[in-house]
Amino acid sequence: MNVSDTKANLSFSNGSPDVELPIYKGTIGPDVIDIRKLYAQTDMFTFDPGFMSTAACESSITYIDGDKGELLYRGYPIEQLAEKCDYLDTCYLLLKGELPDANQREDFHKLVTQHTMVNEQMQFFLRGFRRDAHPMAVLTGLVGGMSAFYHDSTDIHNPQHREISAIRLIAKMPTLVAMAYKYGLGQPYMYPQNNLSYAGNFLRMMFGTPCEEYQVNPVLEKALDRIFILHADHEQNASTSTVRLCGSSGTNPFAAIAAGVACLWGPAHGGANEAALNMLEDIQAMGGVAKVGEFVAKVKDKNSSVRLMGFGHRVYKNYDPRAKLMQHTCNEVLAELGLEKDPLFALAKALEKIALEDDYFVQRKLYPNVDFYSGIVQRAIGIPVKLFTGIFALARTVGWIAQLNEMIGDPDYKIGRPRQLYIGSTRRDVA
Numbered sequence: 001m002n003v004s005d006t007k008a009n010l011s012f013s014n015g016s017p018d019v020e021l022p023i024y025k026g027t028i029g030p031d032v033i034d035i036r037k038l039y040a041q042t043d044m045f046t047f048d049p050g051f052m053s054t055a056a057c058e059s060s061i062t063y064i065d066g067d068k069g070e071l072l073y074r075g076y077p078i079e080q081l082a083e084k085c086d087y088l089d090t091c092y093l094l095l096k097g098e099l100p101d102a103n104q105r106e107d108f109h110k111l112v113t114q115h116t117m118v119n120e121q122m123q124f125f126l127r128g129f130r131r132d133a134h135p136m137a138v139l140t141g142l143v144g145g146m147s148a149f150y151h152d153s154t155d156i157h158n159p160q161h162r163e164i165s166a167i168r169l170i171a172k173m174p175t176l177v178a179m180a181y182k183y184g185l186g187q188p189y190m191y192p193q194n195n196l197s198y199a200g201n202f203l204r205m206m207f208g209t210p211c212e213e214y215q216v217n218p219v220l221e222k223a224l225d226r227i228f229i230l231h232a233d234h235e236q237n238a239s240t241s242t243v244r245l246c247g248s249s250g251t252n253p254f255a256a257i258a259a260g261v262a263c264l265w266g267p268a269h270g271g272a273n274e275a276a277l278n279m280l281e282d283i284q285a286m287g288g289v290a291k292v293g294e295f296v297a298k299v300k301d302k303n304s305s306v307r308l309m310g311f312g313h314r315v316y317k318n319y320d321p322r323a324k325l326m327q328h329t330c331n332e333v334l335a336e337l338g339l340e341k342d343p344l345f346a347l348a349k350a351l352e353k354i355a356l357e358d359d360y361f362v363q364r365k366l367y368p369n370v371d372f373y374s375g376i377v378q379r380a381i382g383i384p385v386k387l388f389t390g391i392f393a394l395a396r397t398v399g400w401i402a403q404l405n406e407m408i409g410d411p412d413y414k415i416g417r418p419r420q421l422y423i424g425s426t427r428r429d430v431a
Helices: 038-042 078-084 087-096 102-113 122-126 135-149 159-185 198-207 218-230 238-247 253-264 272-286 288-300 321-336 343-357 359-363 370-381 385-408
Strands: 002-010 019-025 062-065 070-073
Touching: 019 038, 070 078, 070 087, 070 321, 078 087, 078 218, 078 321, 087 102, 087 198, 087 218, 087 385, 102 159, 102 198, 122 135, 122 159, 135 159, 135 253, 135 385, 159 198, 159 253, 159 385, 198 218, 218 321, 218 370, 218 385, 238 253, 238 385, 253 385, 272 288, 272 343, 272 370, 272 385, 288 343, 321 370, 343 359, 343 370, 370 385
Parallel strands: none
Antiparallel strands: 002 019, 062 070
């Protein structure tokens, strides 16, 4: 951290002495006021529900400028990574800090590919779930259960263990997601195939059967790889903060990532693309494009419970840069599959047009986000709605691992322990 020459002075109207607080500068983005000694100096805490104005850590992984609509992984714009790199290149970047050279790329791709199989006993563990269990419930259990199968990489304070568990998680997550999907269908699991790409292998495990040879469609392969890249990390969001908080206790990496999966399941976080597609299907049931105006009127009505899903973002106050890339990918996939006239996509375009032109949405900066299009793409590929968040978890795993490793390597890190403003009863005695 770079200490600023400027200091923050906290003064009190009750005559208590002023407190001088140091200010630190990041390479880009807002400066931060260091309040670590505030309680010791003033006997007071800060109050910040939802951590809207609190930086909980230092990080060099991901940077978001919500006003500009900018997303950087290790300094690289997401647009460039999505166009010029694949997902495993992006994984290497997030984990190591730099893009791989040709030799590093070959070694890393081979390393991940060689660890895509899971312990055979995990199939028996999976059978303990009901067939109709939600895939995210299954995935949370499977990821947490990995610590029971891979004992040699559970020490979060051992750098070698963290490296081994990172490769295992990145490599095996597609296998676990596909297993959860196949289990619900009652179909046999498809073992990974090492001659395929990361995304191509996942498509085969999802949609292939032992009855016939599965041919990977390169357009769908590229689309899925792009979805993975766009969701690989997103700064200190709820699930990433959960992984950091969980990992701060010293728990094993598999448990920490399972906590992230559980947090991501929430409809306000990883379930947003599922909610956006459900919204489009509801409008379609009302009458489709002809009813968009009626739906928008309900969104604007303060007395209505109707919400616009897939628009706006907690951080972005401009067009989500991932949404532009996803829109292009959406066009490619629908054209490849002959679904250009897909009613939901036509509906999405009509809704987007209104949102980008209507003063109500423009003033509130409710621009389409990545969830708006990714749900349509996944639906076109054949991924069921209930599995959308599982795909998100698969992609975000590398970001969680990178953030967890960064926290463990920070000499200033401590177990997370937020404070509170207590408003309950004062001390009282039992009569």
